[in-house]
Amino acid sequence: MRIFDPHIHMTSRTTDDYERMAAAGVRALVEPAFWLGQPRTSVGSFTDYFDSLVGWEPFRASQFGIRHHCTIALNPKEANDPRCREVLQVLPRYLEKDGVVAVGEIGYDSMTPEEDEVFAAQLALAVEHDLPAMVHTPHRDKARGTDRTIAVVRESGIDPGRVVVDHLNEVTVARVAESGCWMGFSIYPDTKMTPSRMVAILQEHGLDRVLVNSAADWGRSDPLLTLRTGEAMLAAGFTDDDVDRVLWRNPVEFYGQSKRLDVSDLLDVDATFEGNSILRGGS
Amino acid sequence: MNLYDSLTAELTDTVWLDTALETVARQPAAVGRLFPAAGRRCGRWALAGLPGWTVDDAARVLLLTRLPVEALATELEPLYRYGDAAEKRAVLRALPLLPASEAFEPILLDALRTNDTRLVAAALGPAAASLPDAAWRQGVLKAVFMGLPLAAVADLDERADAELATMLGGLVEERHAAGRAVAEDATALLHRLQERVS
Numbered sequence: 001m002r003i004f005d006p007h008i009h010m011t012s013r014t015t016d017d018y019e020r021m022a023a024a025g026v027r028a029l030v031e032p033a034f035w036l037g038q039p040r041t042s043v044g045s046f047t048d049y050f051d052s053l054v055g056w057e058p059f060r061a062s063q064f065g066i067r068h069h070c071t072i073a074l075n076p077k078e079a080n081d082p083r084c085r086e087v088l089q090v091l092p093r094y095l096e097k098d099g100v101v102a103v104g105e106i107g108y109d110s111m112t113p114e115e116d117e118v119f120a121a122q123l124a125l126a127v128e129h130d131l132p133a134m135v136h137t138p139h140r141d142k143a144r145g146t147d148r149t150i151a152v153v154r155e156s157g158i159d160p161g162r163v164v165v166d167h168l169n170e171v172t173v174a175r176v177a178e179s180g181c182w183m184g185f186s187i188y189p190d191t192k193m194t195p196s197r198m199v200a201i202l203q204e205h206g207l208d209r210v211l212v213n214s215a216a217d218w219g220r221s222d223p224l225l226t227l228r229t230g231e232a233m234l235a236a237g238f239t240d241d242d243v244d245r246v247l248w249r250n251p252v253e254f255y256g257q258s259k260r261l262d263v264s265d266l267l268d269v270d271a272t273f274e275g276n277s278i279l280r281g282g283s
Numbered sequence: 284m285n286l287y288d289s290l291t292a293e294l295t296d297t298v299w300l301d302t303a304l305e306t307v308a309r310q311p312a313a314v315g316r317l318f319p320a321a322g323r324r325c326g327r328w329a330l331a332g333l334p335g336w337t338v339d340d341a342a343r344v345l346l347l348t349r350l351p352v353e354a355l356a357t358e359l360e361p362l363y364r365y366g367d368a369a370e371k372r373a374v375l376r377a378l379p380l381l382p383a384s385e386a387f388e389p390i391l392l393d394a395l396r397t398n399d400t401r402l403v404a405a406a407l408g409p410a411a412a413s414l415p416d417a418a419w420r421q422g423v424l425k426a427v428f429m430g431l432p433l434a435a436v437a438d439l440d441e442r443a444d445a446e447l448a449t450m451l452g453g454l455v456e457e458r459h460a461a462g463r464a465v466a467e468d469a470t471a472l473l474h475r476l477q478e479r480v481s
Contacts, residue, residue, distance in 0.1 A: 047365070054367035059399045093365045096319040260323055 001243060003226050004263075005029040006251040007134070007166060007184065007213035010057050010068070011036070011049070017216075017223050022064040024227045027266050030255060031057060032071040032105045032134055035078060037218050046074070046087045054097045067263055069255065071104035071134045072097075079118035080110070088121060095129040101258040102126070104134025105166070108145045111138065116152070123156035132162040132257050135181075137172065146172040150179045162257055164211055167192055170201065177205055182254050186215035187225040195225065195232040202233065207245050211254060286348075286380075289333045290325075290341040299324045300342055304349045311354030318343055318362055319370055327369075336376075343373030348380050355381060363390050368399055375405035378413065387413040395422045404435040411437055420447045427454060433468040440475065448476035 003026045010018070010031050021029075031053055040046060053070040061068035072094040074087040094100060103126040108115050126133040135153070138145035146165065153163050165176045166184030169192065176183050185201070186192045193201075198212060216223040230243045255261045291297050303317045303324075322339035330336045350358060359381075363374040375394055378387050391414050394406035406414075407422050414422065423436055423443070433439060451473045458465045 051365075055371070056368075056397075056399065059368060059401075090365075093315065096316055097367045098319065098322045098369065099367060262327075 001025045001227065001230050001240075001247065002027055003230070003247045004251040005213055005223070005226050006164075006211045006255065007032055007186065007215045008223060009034060009215070009217035010061065011052060012218035013216060013223060015060065015063075018061060018064040018066060021223050022066055024224050026066060026223070026226070028067040028069070028251075028263050029061070030069045030071060030101060030134075030251070032102075032136075033073055034075045034105050034136075034217070039081065040078060041081075041083050043084070043086045043090060046084065047090055050090075050094050054094065054099050058099055067266055069099050069101045069261060071102040072100050073103050073106045073122050073134075074118055075105055076107050076109040076115050076119065076136060076138075080112055080114045085114075085118075088118065091122070091125060092129070095125060095131060098260055098262070100131070101255040101260050102132040102134045102164075103129070105136040106133060107135040107149055107165075108138045109136075111141065111145055111148060119152055120156060123153065123158055126162070127156070127158050130259075132164070132254065133158060134184075135163060135165045137165060137167045139167075142167075142169070143171055146175060150175060150181065153179070153181060161209075164254060166211075166213070167215070169193055170197070173201060173205060177209070182209045182211055184211045184213060186213055187229050188215065189220055189222055189225070195229040198229050199232045199236045199238075202238070202246070203236070207242060207250070209250070209254075210246055211251055212246055286333075286341055287345055289330060289336075290338065290345065292332060293330055293338070294325060300345070303342075304345060307346050308349045308351065311350050311358055314346055314350060314354075314358055314362065318346055318373075319367070321346065321373075322369060339369055340373050340376055343370065344377040344380065347374070347377040352382055356384070356386070359384075360386055360390070363393075368401060372401050372405045375402065375410050376408065378410035379408075383413070388415070392418060395425065398429075400429055400431055403429060404431055407431075407436045409437045416442075416444070416446075420444075420450060423447060424450055424454060427451070427466060427469045430466060433466075433472060439472065443472065443476055445476070445480065448473065448480070451476070 005026055008029050008031060033053060050072055058068040072091060078084045103122050106119050106122045123133055135149055137149060149165060153160060160180035164182035164184045167186050168176055168183050173183055185198055187195055187198055212226060212229050214223050214225045226247060230247050233243050252263060307314045307317060321342040325342045326338040328338055330338060330341060363371055366374060391406045391410060394402040403425060407426055411419055426436060455465050455473055
């Protein structure tokens with residue numbers, strides 16, 4: 001099983017996790033910029049964090065053969081702090097980096113007017129920098145937050161096929177499916193979504209435009225829940241090809257829209273693993 | 284063969300590169316957007332004709348060499364400061380080709396503080412001429428610690444001195460006491476330095 005985790009906060013994970021993930025089949029990941037648990041109070045601590053997402057973390061991942069990409073943004077929670085607002089001014093520099101494959105995580109936390117402004121401004125940045133957008137949905141008042149998210153995405157003029165709306169559940173999935181946006185699911189040990197509930201959603205809604213991630217961070221979470229979801233899919237009768245589609249081809253398709261995703265040599269390795277040398281020029 | 288010829292000899296399309304090089308000479312501020320884009324626009328493979336260099340390294344170094352001197356003073360530091368690892372490495376590789384400046388030393392010291400082998404190696408290349416001796420010795424020792432091949436260190440034997448020999452001797456002694464191996468190139472360097480004294 002080859003796994004692309006489209007949402008995982010490796011900054012908060014240990015090197016042992018990289019080792020376990022590599023052994024479990026994780027070969028590529030996207031690390032979205034988000035809240036670090038401790039509120040930040042200046043632009044400088046954001047730029048140091050962004051530097052790590054385009055510098056140190058990709059290096060650490062590469063030690064285990066894992067390809068690291070990231071998304072960059074001012075997250076919704078800290079968008080409410082006037083001391084952090086100036087982060088918007090430094091984003092254009094980072095949105096030009098090779099490893100940056102989307103603007104994110106953006107969206108709503110408490111649905112304040114400040115969050116409205118920062119969300120809209122960053123969707124505009126996604127259009128300007130020709131990048132997809134990665135949108136977080138709020139943990140409180142989620143259903144109405146998801147509706148409002150879809151409305152703001154529609155108003156922004158960005159192609160909904162270039163937007164993933166994340167942390168969905170049984171209540172919010174249908175409206176995102178109708179919107180044309182991609183549907184993200186964060187598999188957690190016992191909160192947002194579990195492997196068995198994920199399988200039921202896939203059975204009902206199909207595999208189109210679905211991204212399954214571990215969203216592992218500094219809270220109770222598990223970077224191997226992508227693998228566990230793949231195993232649960234197989235146990236429920238999905239094929240190996242279905243699992244490959246959800247855990248590899250779908251994230252490659254979504255983030256590939258950035259034209260900066262670089263998994264070509266990983267695909268090459270896989271082709272030889274499967275005994276198919278076509279990608280190596282028939283040699 | 285110069286850097287431009289070495290690079291373009293292996294590119295099928297040089298339109299983006301040529302346009303970018305002309306642009307930064309005329310409008311230096313444009314380098315902020317062109318410098319990070321060089322990898323995805325030109326490629327990232329290893330140049331066959333220039334061992335140790337990749338396409339994006341060469342393209343970025345060329346962009347820096349085409350910047351007017353007065354623009355370098357304002358653009359170089361932010362390009363390094365906000366660069367991803369590949370961009371930072373390109374700045375380090377460009378330093379020996381640019382007019383010497385006081386701005387070089389802090390950039391090199393920053394690279395030596397990282398734990399990224401690509402940046403440490405680049406800082407110990409020809410650019411290391413701008414490093415003070417104490418920082419250079421620590422850099423060489425760090426390279427040994429990180430398992431970097433000492434072939435990456437420019438002017439190693441010319442610059443290595445008795446102080447480096449003492450520091451390296453201490454490291455080798457600790458490793459031996461712990462029953463751990465020391466890279467052959469490091470013990471060979473130590474032997475050469477000790478022979479010089481005797």
